[in-house]
Amino acid sequence: MAKGDPGVTTRGRRAAPRSKKAGAGKAGDPELVQLLTPEGERIESVTGPDGTEYRVDFTDEEYRGLYRDLVLVRKLDAEATALQRQGELGIWASLLGQEAAQVGSGRALRTQDMAFPTYREHGVLYCRGIDPIMPLGLFRGVDQGGWDPNEFKFNMYTIVIGAQTLHATGYAMGIAMDGKTGTDDGEAVIAYFGDGATSQGDVNESFVWAGVFNAPMVFFCQNNQYAISEPLERQTRIPLYQRAAGFGFPGIRVDGNDVLATYAVTRQALDNARHGQGPSLIEAYTYRMGAHTTSDDPTRYRIASEVEAWQAKDPIARMKAFLTKQQLADADFFAEVDEQARRESVHLRERVLAMPNPEPTTLFDHVYPNGSPLVEQQREQFSRYLESFEGSAH
Numbered sequence: 001m002a003k004g005d006p007g008v009t010t011r012g013r014r015a016a017p018r019s020k021k022a023g024a025g026k027a028g029d030p031e032l033v034q035l036l037t038p039e040g041e042r043i044e045s046v047t048g049p050d051g052t053e054y055r056v057d058f059t060d061e062e063y064r065g066l067y068r069d070l071v072l073v074r075k076l077d078a079e080a081t082a083l084q085r086q087g088e089l090g091i092w093a094s095l096l097g098q099e100a101a102q103v104g105s106g107r108a109l110r111t112q113d114m115a116f117p118t119y120r121e122h123g124v125l126y127c128r129g130i131d132p133i134m135p136l137g138l139f140r141g142v143d144q145g146g147w148d149p150n151e152f153k154f155n156m157y158t159i160v161i162g163a164q165t166l167h168a169t170g171y172a173m174g175i176a177m178d179g180k181t182g183t184d185d186g187e188a189v190i191a192y193f194g195d196g197a198t199s200q201g202d203v204n205e206s207f208v209w210a211g212v213f214n215a216p217m218v219f220f221c222q223n224n225q226y227a228i229s230e231p232l233e234r235q236t237r238i239p240l241y242q243r244a245a246g247f248g249f250p251g252i253r254v255d256g257n258d259v260l261a262t263y264a265v266t267r268q269a270l271d272n273a274r275h276g277q278g279p280s281l282i283e284a285y286t287y288r289m290g291a292h293t294t295s296d297d298p299t300r301y302r303i304a305s306e307v308e309a310w311q312a313k314d315p316i317a318r319m320k321a322f323l324t325k326q327q328l329a330d331a332d333f334f335a336e337v338d339e340q341a342r343r344e345s346v347h348l349r350e351r352v353l354a355m356p357n358p359e360p361t362t363l364f365d366h367v368y369p370n371g372s373p374l375v376e377q378q379r380e381q382f383s384r385y386l387e388s389f390e391g392s393a394h
């Protein structure tokens, strides 16, 4: 699917509802924006609580493109998990189950929008056009994160929970001060974080700053129900999207396993931000199907029936069911996508195994753009330490 030019119609925040096909989440939760049910049925449009009408208007090719994205990011992610299991990566944080939340929001970004990820946003990274090998270099420990955030408008992965929301808010305030908002071509910023991160001071502080300075921000929370082993009920007594009201900006919950609804809601929030209407919070309601990371064993803290219930809401299965029912794709198409995914994952594996080990002192490169005497001192110390092993068997 062409980046930045998706055939979507989402109507303005105050637009009167037209053909009201469903209030937010007719199919189940009354608070959830959904355009594609788990069975693959299309809901034509959904009217949000403030009267915004959410709908998408993709071409057949674009619907198929979204499906391709979902399958590819899942396959590449599975390959990374396998590589970690074989000792080729130090750790991996899988996106399994969260493909629609990431592809829907990632494709909703316009070229000029800036994204601030956590450590799990491999699907958004893919949508930004970054080579998927980049995060594998990071988790293999041979790279410090190899992409240029300014070139791809996608910042470095952030492991410190919630910290990137402050970076994003500062960046958003900066672009507003530079006069880069207020038009159709204006810029907007999106910050990704998890349900657990909503308990962090940093996230709440960024809500305050974004709210009072009307920053062009979209806070995109992937509520995957867990923060490692801590379930959602240990983070909040109210639905997370309702937190936004206390900070003075709108919040909305979308079915994060529905790529169409996630796209529509994110595109609308970004457009509101770029037009100077300030921040909003999106809670993408989803589920982490795998472990927190490859260092975690989720069978210790959650039951199999819960995982099975979410399997029935799988984001890829529902898109496949939709394409099949609407005769937008046939068996040949699905086989061709699977084959592409297989080829790309083999290619990824080959390239990871061929990644060279870096010179150990490159650790000290790029700490500061213009260097620093203290870092140089540390580099020399470390070099002497390495030299002390020369000639020994270790």
Ligand SMILES: Cc1ncc(C[n+]2csc(CCOP(=O)(O)OP(=O)(O)O)c2C)c(N)n1
Residues within 6 Å of the ligand: 120, 159, 160, 161, 193, 194, 195, 196, 197, 198, 224, 226, 227, 228, 288, 292
């Ligand atoms: C400031 C900080 N505290 C603790 C950690 C350890 N930690 C890593 S991931 C994680 C849970 C995050 O959960 P959530 O925000 O829901 O994101 P998810 O991993 O589920 O995507 C924690 C506590 C950390 N990385 N940073």
Ligand SMILES: [Mg+2]
Residues within 6 Å of the ligand: 194, 195, 196, 222, 223, 224, 225, 226, 227, 228
């Ligand atoms: Mg979580």
